[in-house]
Amino acid sequence: MQQAALSLFGFGRKDLVYDLKNARHVVLQTRNILxxxxxxxxxxxxxxxxxxxxxxxxxIRANGSAAKAHKFFMIRPGTDYxxxxxxxxxxxxxxxxxxxxxEKWIKDLSELHHFVRPFTPEWGERETGIFAAEIAxxxxxxxxxxxxxxxxxxxxxxRYLDSFYTSRSVYIIxxxxxxxxxxxxxPPTNKPGDFSRKGLNKLADLFPKPKEQRADGVGWRYPHFxxxxxxxHLAFKAVETEDPYPLxxxxxxxxxxxxxxxxxxxxxxxxxxLDLLVSVTFSWSDTRLALGCSAALVSLFGKGKHHCxxxxxxxxxxxxxxxx
Numbered sequence: 001m002q003q004a005a006l007s008l009f010g011f012g013r014k015d016l017v018y019d020l021k022n023a024r025h026v027v028l029q030t031r032n033i034l035x036x037x038x039x040x041x042x043x044x045x046x047x048x049x050x051x052x053x054x055x056x057x058x059x060i061r062a063n064g065s066a067a068k069a070h071k072f073f074m075i076r077p078g079t080d081y082x083x084x085x086x087x088x089x090x091x092x093x094x095x096x097x098x099x100x101x102x103e104k105w106i107k108d109l110s111e112l113h114h115f116v117r118p119f120t121p122e123w124g125e126r127e128t129g130i131f132a133a134e135i136a137x138x139x140x141x142x143x144x145x146x147x148x149x150x151x152x153x154x155x156x157x158x159r160y161l162d163s164f165y166t167s168r169s170v171y172i173i174x175x176x177x178x179x180x181x182x183x184x185x186x187p188p189t190n191k192p193g194d195f196s197r198k199g200l201n202k203l204a205d206l207f208p209k210p211k212e213q214r215a216d217g218v219g220w221r222y223p224h225f226x227x228x229x230x231x232x233h234l235a236f237k238a239v240e241t242e243d244p245y246p247l248x249x250x251x252x253x254x255x256x257x258x259x260x261x262x263x264x265x266x267x268x269x270x271x272x273x274l275d276l277l278v279s280v281t282f283s284w285s286d287t288r289l290a291l292g293c294s295a296a297l298v299s300l301f302g303k304g305k306h307h308c309x310x311x312x313x314x315x316x317x318x319x320x321x322x323x324x
Contacts, residue, residue: 001153002229004167008175012226015189018150020044022184025054025145028065029080029170030154035064037254037282054145056138058083071138079128081162084169086124086132087139089116091176096143098178106175146177148184159233159262215239215247233261240270248275258286 005013020026021044033041049055049068057069058080066072075083091097092113102109121132128135142149153170157163171180179185192199213220216234219227221244236257239247250271256279258264264286271277279287 001155001157001167002226003164004153004171006226007168008171009180012228013153016180016186017189018044018152019148019182019184019187020053020150021047021051022148023048023053023150024148024184025056025142025150027056027058027142027149027151028069029058029084029152030157030166031152032059032063032065033152034068036155054141073128073130073134073138076127076129078160078162081166081169082119082124082127083130083135084166084173085116085119086121086128086135087142087173088112088169088176089119089124090121090136090139091143091173092116094140096140097176098146101178102176112172142173142177147179147182149174149177149179150185151177151179213244215244217244232257236261236267236270239273242273248273249278250274250276251278251280252287253278253280256281256285256287 001013005011005016009015018041020041026045026048033045036042045053045055054071055065055069056071056073057063057066058073058075059066060075060077062072062074073083106112121135124130124135125132142151151170151173153167153174157167160166174180174186177185181187214227214230215238216230216232217238218225218230218234222231222234225231232255235247235250238244239250258267261267279285281288
């Protein structure tokens with residue numbers, strides 16, 4: 001997602017925000033907001049739905065967000081990019097996009113039109129299992145809600161060889177619909193520097209910046225990838241191969257690798273090479289269950305020491321000292 005945003009806009013994903021509560025149509029693809037841990041996003045989406053926003057979910061399974069959706073597409077695994085190309089085909093071929101904005105701000109628009117010409121809804125049906133008429137109707141429905149359309153670019157999407165292009169196609173669809181910078185779409189992030197203010201200090205700034213090359217190879221072995229967030233699946237590869245060096249500790253904070261990535265059995269074998277695996281979670285995640293964590297906070301798993309720390313469900317408020 002980060003690389004996709006950089007490739008199109010020259011800035012990363014965090015420079016755009018999700019205006020869920022003002023959107024007229026939200027599309028969740030490779031993102032399950034209503035079962036995630038971002039409470040503000042959940043509240044904003046629910047407020048948007050109360051205000052008449054439509055919700056479409058595209059996923060390989062009927063998740064919690066799909067239960068709230070007005071439209072749910074159960075897509076074949078690994079065919080999200082094909083679905084998106086078919087949507088772009090309809091938007092371009094039927095001139096449903098914001099032509100005035102696109103002509104002004106989108107470079108190589110004619111090349112995009114030429115590229116998606118073969119990817120008709122009928123082609124999309126053969127690839128995805130979603131009926132051609134439904135793909136075309138969905139694209140037209142999105143166009144009626146522009147520019148207040150928010151197609152989420154996904155979360156932890158590095159699962160397939162075309163995952164980069166899936167996220168990139170989502171940003172292209174948002175741009176075609178005029179959602180980039182729009183109310184109810186993806187407006188720019190307001191940062192303290194925009195108001196001549198200094199932002200909060202980061203916890204990471206308290207520690208010296210590592211001088212060693214990153215284990216995932218981002219920024220040096222793969223210089224075309226942004227060296228900021230990194231690519232977690234390449235870190236798993238480093239654990240397995242010990243290239244460029246042995247990687248022996250892994251803290252799974254705010255994510256669940258055994259649920260979020262393919263082939264959990266292989267991941268468990270890779271985790272056996274770790275000396276320390278810590279899962280920081282507020283729920284019964286697959287990784288926590290694999291560690292065998294219950295009421296006891298520490299358990300052993302595989303060859304190394306593995307720990308599970310459960311966050312409090314509610315904040316802990318200490319009583320005020322007497323006399324105050």
